[in-house]
Amino acid sequence: DVKVTQSSRYLVKRTGEKVFLECVQDMDHENMFWYRQDPGLGLRLIYFSYDVKMKEKGDIPEGYSVSREKKERFSLILESASTNQTSMYLCASSPPWGGTGFSPLHFGNGTRLTVT
């Protein structure tokens, strides 16, 4: 079974702090993703990466950056946390695209971040 591990289940940070959310997957997947989940809004894509050191902006990248130095690890960085970044953050990984035409996502259990 694919395992996607997020380093923290709960985080409480203050406004202006730099926040690191870490994610590790053990299935040698090329693709990794960061989503945020808010009630009534579903999952919104922040950033994704299809290879080491590669990154692409998703739908809501403002206020975030990412780092992928190793294939198994994808980090989300909040440069200066703000209260509107209070949310559930979900990391996911998937096999490479193409071929079969679909790539199911394997999710971690999420990090609930509160910014006060």
Add this chain to the structure above:
Amino acid sequence: TQLLEQSPQFLSIQEGENLTVYCNSSSVFSSLQWYRQEPGEGPVLLVTVVTGGEVKKLKRLTFQFGDARKDSSLHITAAQPGDTGLYLCAGEDSSYKLIFGSGTRLLVRP
């Protein structure tokens, strides 16, 4: 921007009842995935439908992809408390990205 509308947003039913969740869009998707998310966990893939008109069954769950590949439905027969959770549909666009619906929160009361 492609959108996926899910309905209903909330559903509270008695054990043993049947229900249907809908996922609609004006856009065509190359495939559509259904996930279930339980409290404190990440979403878990239930099924992927790829062909227009395709029907897939997973025990008491029946998934259908619309003929035009713009909509999908999930039907649960004789719901059980273990079916409680957040159901998410996600359409794959032409660049292989997933567009998620806002979810249907299901509560099955014993």
